[in-house]
Amino acid sequence: MMKPMERFKNSLKSMTDSIARTTAGTDEDRLLSWLGIADAKRDVLSEVTYFTCLKVLAETLGKMPVKFYQDTAAGKQAPESNKAHYLLKNRPNQFMTPSTFWATVENNRNHYGNAYVWIRRVLNRQKFGGTYDIADIWIMQSSNVTVVVDDSGIFENKGDVWYWYQDKYSGESYIFPSRDVMHFKTSTSFDGITGASVREILKKTIRGGLESQTFMNNLYEGGLTARAALQYTGDLNPKLQKKLIKQFEEYTNGANNAGKFVPIPIGMKIEPLNIKLTDSQFYELKKYTALQIASAFGIKPNQINDYEKSSYSNAEMQNLSFYVDTEQFILKQYEEEVSYKMLTEEERQDGKFFKWNEKAILRTDSETQAKILCSYIQNGVYKPDEARECLDMPHADGGDALMCNGNYIKLTDLGANYAQTGNQNNDDNSQLQE
Secondary structure, three states: OOOHHHHHHHHHHHHHHHOOOOOOOHHHHHHHHHHOOOOOOOOHHHOHHHHHHHHHHHHHHHOOOEEEEEEEOOEEEOOOOOHHHHHHHOOOEOOEOHHHHHHHHHHHHHHHOEEEEEEEEEEEEOOOOEEEEEEEEEEEOHHHEEEEEEOOOOOOOOOEEEEEEEOOOOOOEEEEEHHHEEEEEOOOOOOOOOOOOHHHHOHHHHHHHHHHHHHHHHHHHOOOOOOEEEEEOOOOOHHHHHHHHHHHHHHHOOHHHOOOOOOOOOOEEEEEOOOOOOOOOHHHHHHHHHHHHHHHHOOOHHHHOOOOOOOOOOHHHHHHHHHHHHHHHHHHHHHHHHHHHHOOHHHHHOOEEEEEOHHHHOOOOHHHHHHHHHHHHHEOOOOHHHHHHHOOOOOOOOOOOOOEOOOOOOHHHOOHHHHHHHHHHHHHHHHHHO
């Protein structure tokens, strides 16, 4: 009888074989060669706007620390740390810091549409039975993970989601249940299980950016000179034509030959084929493409060095807009997934949860920060010690107490002093009359 794992692999192999397609043939290579871009790398990461957007999103998530909180009757408090919090705060695994770890996860999420993190648990044996405790967490390369919905109940419960991971180094395959894998996806999902990457949705737009960059690269390699037509009298076979062109290219191509004289034999004439970038609106099209790619990622123009409509005065508002429009959804997804997968049911019932500290990206200048902290302290929002923590300063004596202006009273107490004063005056008058 075939084992469940073997049945699963056979069915999965037949499914992938049915949707496989043949690779591009030599016709495509000849076409690219004819266009002069056969040697160009087709990696989308070489597109500067796409790379910048990945970099901004990854570094934004990586710079924010993870906090551990608990909802109590007295409000949100910091409970005693556990192993999950220790890993998220100090070292997810022996090779990665938290900043590197989450930046890598975010890069996978945006580039592939999905990011996967394996939660490795080990059995903590006890006298009677034991518990599975979190040992560390590891990033699973998104290109090597296949999400499988077990609608036949091959493994456990029917309808569960499993993650099939193929290790490209060892060649082995692993099947992980959904409870052991944190799955982070983009906002563009049509089934709620997997996300679609910006790279796939804007494939033609990003390809256009790549082609414009390739065109500029070829222009630089040619010494910023346009193509030219060589006119001559007579007839040459293809072999001699190539040899003649090669000799002229030695004098014309390359930045070192820019501005130098070109020897031309008698009877020949070079006619430049001028293609002005301004006439073809190259700059406007390239800029528009960059803004389209950035907009798809939720990146503001100033974050891709487009300061045409930006200034120093509105930079802070743009950072706030970036947090509200882009990062807030991303952080909420991370917080929900991490809290659900890395905390036990009892811990979640007790109101414990993880939260990314967004204040790390909303910091202002020193003067504005001082005004805000002083206002919080004077109005009883922050304790002095809490404000000192924001400035990375130690606690001070008497700083663990809320302070407020003594002139403030409740709205319901307005006029109470006058009523008390009036009663006291009436009592004094009565005593005088007696």
